[in-house]
Amino acid sequence: MTRNNELRLPPWSGTDGKPCFLSTDDVNGHLSCLADNTEAIQLSLAAELLDHTSEVLEDTQAAPEELRALAHDLAESLRSTLRVAESRGHRLPLPGPDTHGNDTGGPMLPAAAFG
Numbered sequence: 001m002t003r004n005n006e007l008r009l010p011p012w013s014g015t016d017g018k019p020c021f022l023s024t025d026d027v028n029g030h031l032s033c034l035a036d037n038t039e040a041i042q043l044s045l046a047a048e049l050l051d052h053t054s055e056v057l058e059d060t061q062a063a064p065e066e067l068r069a070l071a072h073d074l075a076e077s078l079r080s081t082l083r084v085a086e087s088r089g090h091r092l093p094l095p096g097p098d099t100h101g102n103d104t105g106g107p108m109l110p111a112a113a114f115g
Helices: 030-058 064-090
Strands: none
Touching: 030 064
16 A cells, blocks of 8 residues: 555556656555556566476476576566565555664664665
8 A cells, every 4th residue: 555645666667668656545546456466467477487497497408598588587577576576665654753663672773784
């Protein structure tokens, strides 16, 4: 669910492959539902591709052309999956002002601490 007045990154690209954004407060609207369904399809296809990848990699007779096509398909699937993850990450609720994002009460490291 998108937060009020926040743009949603849908699981498709705009002109020239550039990101496009969906602005709506209606999470049950036509475009929001289309984006949700498209995300579900993309994730399902990624799971199927992963299964196929295991089969191809187990085949010691796989032709180089088949491996290149598989690598291309995996890259496209990963690109779509990352877009879904980014979109869903933006839609996660923000921690309240009285919390630091963890339940332990301990300190949190800044993102820069992880490289």
